[in-house]
Amino acid sequence: MLGYIASKMPPGRPFNSAHTAAARTAAIDLLEEQGYAAITMEAVAERTGISKQALYRRWKHKRHLVVDAFAEKADLLPDLPDTGTLQGDLQAFLRATFSMLRGTCGMTNRVLFTEALQDPEFLLEFRERHLIRRRRQVSALLQRAADRGECDLPADDTLVDLVLGPVWYRLLLQNAPLDEATADKFAKYFCHLVCSVEPT
Amino acid sequence: MLGYIASKMPPGRPFNSAHTAAARTAAIDLLEEQGYAAITMEAVAERTGISKQALYRRWKHKRHLVVDAFAEKADLLPDLPDTGTLQGDLQAFLRATFSMLRGTCGMTNRVLFTEALQDPEFLLEFRERHLIRRRRQVSALLQRAADRGECDLPADDTLVDLVLGPVWYRLLLQNAPLDEATADKFAKYFCHLVCSVEPT
Amino acid sequence: MLGYIASKMPPGRPFNSAHTAAARTAAIDLLEEQGYAAITMEAVAERTGISKQALYRRWKHKRHLVVDAFAEKADLLPDLPDTGTLQGDLQAFLRATFSMLRGTCGMTNRVLFTEALQDPEFLLEFRERHLIRRRRQVSALLQRAADRGECDLPADDTLVDLVLGPVWYRLLLQNAPLDEATADKFAKYFCHLVCSVEPT
Amino acid sequence: MLGYIASKMPPGRPFNSAHTAAARTAAIDLLEEQGYAAITMEAVAERTGISKQALYRRWKHKRHLVVDAFAEKADLLPDLPDTGTLQGDLQAFLRATFSMLRGTCGMTNRVLFTEALQDPEFLLEFRERHLIRRRRQVSALLQRAADRGECDLPADDTLVDLVLGPVWYRLLLQNAPLDEATADKFAKYFCHLVCSVEPT
């Protein structure tokens, strides 16, 4: 049973995975150093020494590279410690989330969002592959509270929108900080809100 | 004393205001017909018969034209009838808002948001000139409820973020409809949320 | 009666004719310095400081530029002094032609021929715009002799092919020099040949 | 003593000779179907199912493949029946030659010529390996006439150039057909020409 690991290897010379990583890194670095408009296939190629053709072999379009480069970083998710109460859970989740969004992850998510708004196809993918994971965390958190009898859950995902909407709103508009105090305040408000839900 | 009425008029031939309007319309039409990427100075020039130079005389950059073109349409705001209760007010506001966002105004706002995410300078302007007007409506609504004694208000704008965040979240991600049922549900939830606020 | 020369000028900024000339020159220089493969739109652009777009505005494809650049040089034609005899005329024509083909004009013609062999469309143009001029010279020369009663002319252009064929053959294959002695020899032979023609 | 025929066989897996033939055929087919520019290593590889590497193992460069593919077909030479007179010989030779050049052989020779014009090294080879054979035929033909006393021969190959020049001229430029009538006319003219030659 030795060969069966390698048996799935496709024919032909494999991608140089160092290149794949280098290109992703370059895209991220370009954003941080010179801003969104500096993310350019040409620049990535020059900076990494990878030929343009090699880039286009991996990623069909510029957008694909950008998305892929930032996807990884965007997907950092907090742990979901069970604090025993909904408010405790929410507070822990929001504190951790805000903390990440204050760092590179925040910028990264803004980039992905920017791309998503310009490409309907990617918007779908962005929702289904990335955003959904955070939504599921919130769902799980609420479900746990419902199981404890702390609240009822509506049939749809409305509550999740209510929790995450303000987070994205602040992240994208940068109109107010995403600090711990805000996390705690949001947690408290959501807790009241959620607990007031009646079955539909 | 002939000249003093026109004395503020700049020297030289004045702009043809029909052109200004035509360019704005063309930008909007291009978006609707072929999508965001089709909004091009070149395309606007061709479609309107206005020379590129004339466009650049009015708007310094492409973004300026886009912003200007969509600003008008984006700023439609609902009336704020006083229904006597916070939930009634919220429901009326959200129903009206959702109704507008389902139309051209929604798409328009998505475009402006897209531009804002790509241009920090414009983001500021977008927030201070456009978004703030809707925020003020929500503030006014909440203030009215506070005056009635229905709720307390925190020192900052947190509540406004909580109300508008989910709206923008849905508008931008298009993950769920902005229909009347949702408006009502949102209104109910917010009402509970807001009324649970304690002074800070 | 002032404006009628310029009255046909098209609207808009006119081409910078210095650029047009510079590009043509650059193409020729590149050939001479580094060979045919060095004639590159990119290289022409860099060397002249003209943007690629400006080049493509004038010449639809690279081939068009090449053709145009070399057409001028390729089209140098000898005078046709009337020496009074066919052999004298032929000798003068061939000496002058060989002389030119030994210089830049020869290389230029080889380049154009190379292009023509690779592009049927251009072959046609090459024949009708360039080659035909030299053919007409030979025709004129022969016609003059016929008018003098030195020879008859066949209905078609066979004789022209017989005169110019060997010239091109030597130019392209470079199997033998195009010197004065050869010119004289060719002239003598052709004279005999032509004078032996009987009406068809 | 079985092995001594194969004893020169190099170690390792031998070339698949079917592939060698297939590639040659593909090159020819590509020319016929889509023209000269379509002859591409990539296209040959795809069309034959042979990997590019396998092609480059056989032929060092694209030109080598092209030349090799077309060389075979280009070398068809007519028989040289002795008709007893120079004109008869010339006529037979030209008729046969034209006949071949009207077919694949003509196209093939145009391709080789095209390559030769782009590669001085190959030009030499083309002349010495291919063109020379036809030149020798003409030489032989003239020698025969000289032996018969029909004409004198100059010291150099001028006469051969005069005979073959127009043929190539017409083949390459495709300005006039290579039909039997032309062959006959050429033969008659050449005969007069050749017979007028005086020793130099």
Add this chain to the structure above:
DNA sequence: GGGTAATCGAGACGGTACGTCTCGTCTTCCT
């Protein structure tokens, strides 16, 4: 039958040029 040496298909790789596009500016003539 195992070792050696070359082939094979598949396909990634760097390089280089292609021809296109949009941006924002500049230059011409016309009204």
Add this chain to the structure above:
DNA sequence: AGGAAGACGAGACGTACCGTCTCGATTACCC
């Protein structure tokens, strides 16, 4: 003067083909 027409420099886009290299798998001879 304004305005249309459109050339201009800059520079990214995505594609094509070149000739090379890297995989694992497959023949062939030889010992």
